[in-house]
Amino acid sequence: MHSSKRLIGLAAVAAAAVFAVSACQSGGTEGPPTSSAGFAGCDANPDTCNSGPTQTGTGEITYALEQEFTSWNTTTDEGNAFAGSQALAGVVPAPSYFSPSGTLTWNLDLLVEAPKLTSETPQTWVYKIRPEAVWSDGTPITADDFIFNWKGNSGKPEHCDGCVPASTSGYELMDKVEGSDNGKTVTVTLASGKVYSEWQGLFTLYPAHLAKAAGNDWTTPKGMAAAQKWFDTTVPTWSGGPWKIDKFEKGVSIIQVKNDKWYGKEGPNLSKLIFRFITDQSQEIPALRNNEIQAAGPQPNPDLVTQAGQIPGVQYRIGHGYQHEHFDVNTKNKFLADKELRTAIFSAIDIKEIIEKTYGTFDKKAVQLGSHNFYPGGKYYKDLIGPTGQGAGDVEKAKQILTAAGYTGIGTQLKNKAGETVGPFRLRHTKGNQLRAATMELVQGYLKELGIDSRIEVTETLGATLAERDFDIIIFAWVGSPFVVGGAEQILKSDGGGNYGGNSNPEADALITQAANTLDLDKQADLLNQADALIVKDAYVLEITAKPTFLMVYDKYLNIRDNPTNSGPNYNNHTWGLKAA
Numbered sequence: 001m002h003s004s005k006r007l008i009g010l011a012a013v014a015a016a017a018v019f020a021v022s023a024c025q026s027g028g029t030e031g032p033p034t035s036s037a038g039f040a041g042c043d044a045n046p047d048t049c050n051s052g053p054t055q056t057g058t059g060e061i062t063y064a065l066e067q068e069f070t071s072w073n074t075t076t077d078e079g080n081a082f083a084g085s086q087a088l089a090g091v092v093p094a095p096s097y098f099s100p101s102g103t104l105t106w107n108l109d110l111l112v113e114a115p116k117l118t119s120e121t122p123q124t125w126v127y128k129i130r131p132e133a134v135w136s137d138g139t140p141i142t143a144d145d146f147i148f149n150w151k152g153n154s155g156k157p158e159h160c161d162g163c164v165p166a167s168t169s170g171y172e173l174m175d176k177v178e179g180s181d182n183g184k185t186v187t188v189t190l191a192s193g194k195v196y197s198e199w200q201g202l203f204t205l206y207p208a209h210l211a212k213a214a215g216n217d218w219t220t221p222k223g224m225a226a227a228q229k230w231f232d233t234t235v236p237t238w239s240g241g242p243w244k245i246d247k248f249e250k251g252v253s254i255i256q257v258k259n260d261k262w263y264g265k266e267g268p269n270l271s272k273l274i275f276r277f278i279t280d281q282s283q284e285i286p287a288l289r290n291n292e293i294q295a296a297g298p299q300p301n302p303d304l305v306t307q308a309g310q311i312p313g314v315q316y317r318i319g320h321g322y323q324h325e326h327f328d329v330n331t332k333n334k335f336l337a338d339k340e341l342r343t344a345i346f347s348a349i350d351i352k353e354i355i356e357k358t359y360g361t362f363d364k365k366a367v368q369l370g371s372h373n374f375y376p377g378g379k380y381y382k383d384l385i386g387p388t389g390q391g392a393g394d395v396e397k398a399k400q401i402l403t404a405a406g407y408t409g410i411g412t413q414l415k416n417k418a419g420e421t422v423g424p425f426r427l428r429h430t431k432g433n434q435l436r437a438a439t440m441e442l443v444q445g446y447l448k449e450l451g452i453d454s455r456i457e458v459t460e461t462l463g464a465t466l467a468e469r470d471f472d473i474i475i476f477a478w479v480g481s482p483f484v485v486g487g488a489e490q491i492l493k494s495d496g497g498g499n500y501g502g503n504s505n506p507e508a509d510a511l512i513t514q515a516a517n518t519l520d521l522d523k524q525a526d527l528l529n530q531a532d533a534l535i536v537k538d539a540y541v542l543e544i545t546a547k548p549t550f551l552m553v554y555d556k557y558l559n560i561r562d563n564p565t566n567s568g569p570n571y572n573n574h575t576w577g578l579k580a581a
Contacts, residue, residue: 034305034317034318036309036314036315036316036317037315038050038315038555039315039316039317039551039561039562042100042317042319042561042562046099046100046101046561046562047099047100047101047103049561050315050558050559050560050561051558051559052558052559052579052580053558053579053580054269054558054559054575054576054577054578054579054580055269055577055578055579055580055581056269056577057258057268057269057270057271058270058271058578059270059271059272059577059578060270060271060272060273060274061270061272061273061274061294061295061557061560061576062253062274062275062276062292062293062294062295063086063273063274063275063276063293063294063295063296063297063570063573064275064276064277064278064284064287064288064293064295064296064298065083065086065087065275065276065277065278066083066278066279066281066284066296066298066299066430066432066433067081067082067083067277067279067430067460067461067462068083068250068251068277068279068460068461069081069083069084069087069461069463070461070463070464071084071232071233071463072084072088072231072232072233072234072235072236073206073228073231073232074088074092074166074204075149075152075153075165075166075204075206075228076163076164076165076166076228076232076497077164077165077166077463077466077467077497077498078164078232078463078464078466078467079166079232079463080166080167080463080497080498081462081463082479082566082568084463085566085568086275086297086568086569086570087254087275087570088236089241089567089568089570089571089573090239090241090242090243090256090268090273090570090573090574091236091239091240091241091243091244091245091256091259092204092205092206092236092240092241093107093110093133093141093205093240093241094107094110094203094204094205095107095110095111095115095127095202095203096200096201097567097571098481098482098563098565098566098567098571099563099565099567099571100321100561100562100563100564100565100571102321102322102481102482102564102565104200104201104482104483106200109130109133109263109264109265110129110130110133110141111127111128111129111130112128112129112130113128115127115128115200117199118187119189120195122175122189122190122191122192122193122194123189123190123194123195123196123199124187124188124189124190125187125188125199126185126186126187126188127146127185127186127188127203128181128184128185128186129141129142129143129183129184129185129186130184130263131184132263133240133263134240134261134263135207135209135210135238135239135240135261136238136239136240136244136259136260136261137210137238137261138261139207139209140182140183140184141205141207141240142179142182142183142184143177143178143179143180143183143184143185143186144179144183144208144209145205145206145207145208145240146177146179146186146188146203146205147177147179147208148206148208148211148218148224148227149171149203149204149205149206150171150174150177150188150203151218151224152165152218152224152227152228153165153166153167153168153171154168154171154172154174155168155171155172155495156172157221158221159221159224160221160224160225160228161221161222161224161225162221162222162225162229163224163225163228164467164497165497166490166497166498167486167489167490167496167497167498168489168495168497169196169198169485169486169489169490169516170196170198170199170201170202170486170516171202173190173191173194173195173196173516173517174188174189174190174191175189175190175191175192176188176189177189188202194517195517195518195519196485196516196517197485197516197518197519197521197524198483198485198486201481201483201486205240206231207238207240208227210238211227211230211231212227214227214230214234216230235248239259239261239262241259241262241264241574242258242259242262242264242267242268242573242574243256243257243258243259243268243273243573243574244256244257244258244259244260251277252276252277253274253275253276253277254274254275255272255273255274256272256273256274256275257271257272257273258271262574264574266574266575267574267575267577268573268574268576269559269574269575269576269577269578270576270577270578273573273576276292276293278293278296278432279430279431279432279460280431280432281298281299281301281304281432281433281434282303282432282434283432284296284298284304285303285304285307285308285311288308288311288314288552289311291554294553294554294557295551295552295553295554295557295560295569296551296552296553297549297550297551297552297562297568297569298550298552299433299435299436299477299547299550300318300362300363300548300549300550301358301362301434301435302361302362303434304550304552305318305362305550308552313554313555313556314552314553314554314555315552315553315554315555316550316551316552316553317549317550317551317561317562318362318363318548318549318550319548319549319550319551319562319564320365320546320548320549320564321549321563321564321565322375322479322480322481322482322564322565322566323477323478323479323480323546323547323548323549323564324369324375324477324478324480324543324544324545324546324547325359325475325476325477325543325544325545325547326369326372326475326476326477326478326541326542326543326544327349327443327473327474327475327541327542327544328466328471328473328474328475328476328500328501328540328541329342329345329472329473329501329539329540329541329542330469330471330472330473330474330500330501330502331501331502331503331504331540332469332501332502333425333472335416335420335422335423335425336425336472336473338405338416339538339539340401340402340404340405341402341405341407341416341422342538342539342540343390343401343539344398344399344401344402344405344450345398345446345447345450345452345473345539346390346391346539346542347389347390347392347394347395347397347398347401348393348394348395348398348446348447348449348450349390349391349393349443349446349542350391350392350393350442350446351368351391351392351393351542351543351544351545352368352391352392352393353393353442354439354442354544355367355368355544355545357438357442358435358438358439359435359545359547359548363548365548366545366546366548367545367546368385368386368391368543368544368545369385369543369544369545369546370382370383370384370385370386370543371383371384371385371529371532371543372488372491372492372532372535372536372541372543373484373487373488373528373529373532374484374525374528374529375546376546379525380525380528380529382529384529384532384533384536385536385542385543388536388537390536390539390542391542391543391544393446395446395449395450398450399411399450402414402450405417407422409421409451410450410451411449411450411451412451413451413453414450414451414452422451422452423447423452423453423454424452424453424454424455425447425452425453425454425455425472425473426454426455426457426471426472426473427440427443427444427454427455427456427457427471427472427473427474427475428440428456428457428458428459428465428470428471428472428473428474428475429456429458429459429474429475429476430458430459430460430462430476431458431459431460432458436475437456437458439475439544440456440475441456443473444456454472454473459471462476466500467500469500469501469502474500475544477547478491478498479565479566479568480565480566481565481566481567482565484524484525484528485512485515485516485524485528488512488515488516488528488531488532489512489513489516491541492508492512492531492532492535492541493508493509493512493513494506494509495509501540501541503535503538503540503541505534505535505538507534508531508532508534508535508538509531511527511528511530511531511534512527512528512531514527515527515528515531549562549564550562551569556578556579557576557577557578557579558576558577558578558579559572559575559576559577560573560576
């Protein structure tokens with residue numbers, strides 16, 4: 001489900017998630033990714049490959065999105081979808097983003113200079129907004145927009161009565177956000193004794209003045225909730241970036257044109273940017289072949305990879321970075337509230353078989369992921385899941401766990417200690433996703449071996465499905481970044497905006513909070529791994545693999561490249577352009 005929030009997003013392909021969000025992690029899989037000739041330079045130069053002189057202000061591109069999204073507010077739990085963050089990348093401004101190499105990059109179209117810490121006690125930093133930075137109605141972008149974002153995401157009732165942020169990480173530590181210099185200087189001060197190592201990744205800006213103009217007094221707790229809801233449900237007619245939405249047709253497309261008040265140094269180089277919703281993967285290659293779309297960043301499968309390489313003029317790339325595919329279990333389900341049952345299910349699921357029949361068919365680097373926070377090859381990665389036997393496909397062990405826990409009918413029709421038939425469970429995945437459909441068919445078989453019936457259901461709106469906890473077991477991906485603390489707070493803490501299964505572990509919460517309150521990265525990683533070991537025992541999330549990314553685009557376009565972080569390929573879509581003649 002992918003936003004992306006600057007933290008993690010749900011992958012609707014696996015998206016934004018931003019829903020296509022992913023737990024932020026560091027490190028990555030080894031070995032060069034597979035690329036066609038046009039993207040060959042991306043191995044050595046991920047931030048500058050496929051670049052060159054472009055035409056200015058002419059031409060258009062249609063980029064396919066595999067998921068629709070149900071909220072226009074990427075800072076909320078429902079709006080934290082990767083598809084939504086990609087569609088709004090050129091509309092909703094932020095002080096920073098991640099480049100394809102995983103490097104945090106300051107947005108110097110918005111800011112005068114890179115912010116720096118001005119005090120360590122209390123931790124304080126300052127943003128200086130460019131004088132020319134304005135919203136599309138000509139209203140200056142100011143400290144009010146930062147304050148609005150803080151109050152909507154702090155999780156504090158004195159700021160908002162009814163907000164459901166994707167994550168409060170970092171924002172809940174702030175004591176004050178103040179404006180000076182006619183609102184063009186923003187000073188952020190954390191509460192006494194608090195520190196936040198990932199301060200550079202905070203803030204996603206929505207126009208506070210428009211919330212107020214719509215009748216929402218966001219300076220009051222209820223008014224802030226109403227303002228956030230207004231941004232949730234209202235198609236933006238405004239912009240703070242290079243693009244502006246010209247037309248939205250639900251289920252069809254979003255058409256964007258140049259924001260006439262764009263204040264940046266470059267672009268947009270194209271005259272029109274169109275996002276087209278194609279929720280059935282089988283329709284993407286025909287659309288690309290017929291030139292109905294010119295680019296897409298779908299979740300890869302063998303057919304997509306093979307067929308993309310057969311279309312004249314199309315270049316593609318399989319990459320690796322900060323996305324991971326996993327199962328979430330709804331712990332609020334009457335039966336799945338039992339940790340022993342969840343542990344048995346996770347023990348019966350065979351991750352190796354799943355990978356061999358899905359990602360492994362085209363990505364030989366795909367292996368079982370053993371951490372919720374870090375990736376293999378990274379300095380702090382530890383395989384915490386493998387040693388527990390979760391994902392081992394050990395049906396006999398699973399049956400032993402159930403027997404010891406007092407279950408009967410094991411292997412035929414499972415019943416709990418109260419004599420109730422367990423299930424049937426609803427297994428959900430995103431519509432049109434071949435690998436997820438195949439995975440859930442395998443899971444259905446594993447459950448059947450334990451005596452549990454299940455039915456497979458698809459969702460076209462991953463964000464809403466997760467936010468409403470409308471599943472028993474669901475497969476999706478998080479799209480993250482090298483920042484790890486924000487991801488852990490968002491996904492693993494009991495009150496995290498991305499804890500869609502409702503798991504609660506106060507001991508792990510305390511460790512994650514300690515990790516967030518230290519600038520020592522070694523200590524931070526140790527605390528996160530301690531917390532993760534506890535979460536693994538809860539059998540709430542079962543990782544599958546570090547999910548590969550995929551980008552396919554016609555070679556007449558330059559400056560479009562894979563970005564395997566939560567900033568995604570659209571991080572620089574105002575610089576995309578047709579090759580200069």
